[in-house]
Amino acid sequence: MLRPVAALALTAAAVVGLAGPVAADPAPPPGYLSAVTEAYALIEHASGADRGPADRAIRVLTEGTGDTQPEILADLRARPPSYDDARTRLSALAGALREPRTTADPDLARQRLHDVLASSRYDALRRPPSALDRLSQWVQDRIRDLLRLLFGSPGGGQPPLLWIYLVAVLILAAVVFVVFRAARGRFTQSIGAAPQGPRLAADYFAEADRLASRGDRVGAIRALCAGVAATLAGERSWEGSPLTVRELFQRSPDFAGLRPLLLPFEAAVYGGRDVDVATYEHALRVAAPYRRPAAAAA
Numbered sequence: 001m002l003r004p005v006a007a008l009a010l011t012a013a014a015v016v017g018l019a020g021p022v023a024a025d026p027a028p029p030p031g032y033l034s035a036v037t038e039a040y041a042l043i044e045h046a047s048g049a050d051r052g053p054a055d056r057a058i059r060v061l062t063e064g065t066g067d068t069q070p071e072i073l074a075d076l077r078a079r080p081p082s083y084d085d086a087r088t089r090l091s092a093l094a095g096a097l098r099e100p101r102t103t104a105d106p107d108l109a110r111q112r113l114h115d116v117l118a119s120s121r122y123d124a125l126r127r128p129p130s131a132l133d134r135l136s137q138w139v140q141d142r143i144r145d146l147l148r149l150l151f152g153s154p155g156g157g158q159p160p161l162l163w164i165y166l167v168a169v170l171i172l173a174a175v176v177f178v179v180f181r182a183a184r185g186r187f188t189q190s191i192g193a194a195p196q197g198p199r200l201a202a203d204y205f206a207e208a209d210r211l212a213s214r215g216d217r218v219g220a221i222r223a224l225c226a227g228v229a230a231t232l233a234g235e236r237s238w239e240g241s242p243l244t245v246r247e248l249f250q251r252s253p254d255f256a257g258l259r260p261l262l263l264p265f266e267a268a269v270y271g272g273r274d275v276d277v278a279t280y281e282h283a284l285r286v287a288a289p290y291r292r293p294a295a296a297a298a
Contacts, residue, residue: 006181010132014070025093031064032065033094033096034064035065035126036061036062036064036093036097037094038060039061039064040087040094042056042057043081043086043087044125046083049079050081051080054077054083054086055076057086058073058076061076067289071089072089072090072118075089079137079141079144080103093296097271113290115246118266118269119242119243120238120242122150126269135172139172143171149290199230201226201227201228201230201231201290201291202227204226204227204230204238205224205287207220207223208224208227208284210221212280212284217276217277218268218269218275220275220280221264221265221268221275221283222268223263224265224283224284225245225261225262227291228252228261228290229248229249231290231291232248232251232252233251245262245265246262246266260283260286262282264280264283265283
């Protein structure tokens with residue numbers, strides 16, 4: 001009688017132990033992997049400017065995964081589609097879905113990911129497309145529409161892609177020439193007037209004051225962090241260091257005291273949250289001890 005009871009207890013413990021990771025990291029629905037696999041099969045041999053496989057893969061991927069894979073969808077919607085990158089991403093995603101990875105501490109893993117993405121090498125990921133990029137994409141789209149109207153739909157004869165880009169370059173060159181002539185060289189002068197080389201910590205603190213006076217507390221708290229980092233690690237630390245802001249702040253003998261400055265910065269930069277007046281005033285007091293050495297050095 002004792003053996004069946006012990007066996008039931010061991011079985012229940014195993015079920016509870018297995019249920020923990022599943023509840024913490026739920027698997028995607030069954031159709032998710034099939035949609036990824038089918039999308040990969042549709043573009044496996046696609047190349048060039050042929051949009052047929054890309055459009056079919058977009059439809060399958062959207063129906064099966066929704067908007068959870070924006071990078072792959074962006075590759076497929078590009079003009080021309082970025083088939084090589086999309087195939088690489090779909091293959092890696094399918095492998096991850098077949099052999100999912102879990103972590104015992106998701107909060108720590110998320111924080112480490114944020115720390116890595118905070119480094120300067122990933123600034124381009126947070127930077128939106130420039131006005132010139134958007135203008136270039138719009139001009140290319142309009143030229144393709146015109147050529148499609150003149151030469152037929154994608155199912156018919158396609159104009160050479162080289163001509164499309166050549167016309168786009170000519171139009172952009174004309175636009176740049178007109179803008180430059182209208183500005184009468186002021187654009188070049190403004191570029192030459194921009195500060196070059198490393199910035200002093202005192203410059204960052206002064207910038208924080210200017211931004212705060214205009215009501216831009218998110219930019220101001222970013223400048224405060226730059227000033228503290230420059231005081232702790234040198235003038236090049238903010239622009240050129242591979243370390244994250246948290247790693248730079250850990251050089252301070254009172255790292256815990258810098259948390260009221262570090263946490264609002266991370267919430268604003270990574271979480272898109274605003275910085276209220278009370279939070280900024282507290283961060284300003286925290287940064288004050290690092291501001292005095294910078295002012296004395298200046």
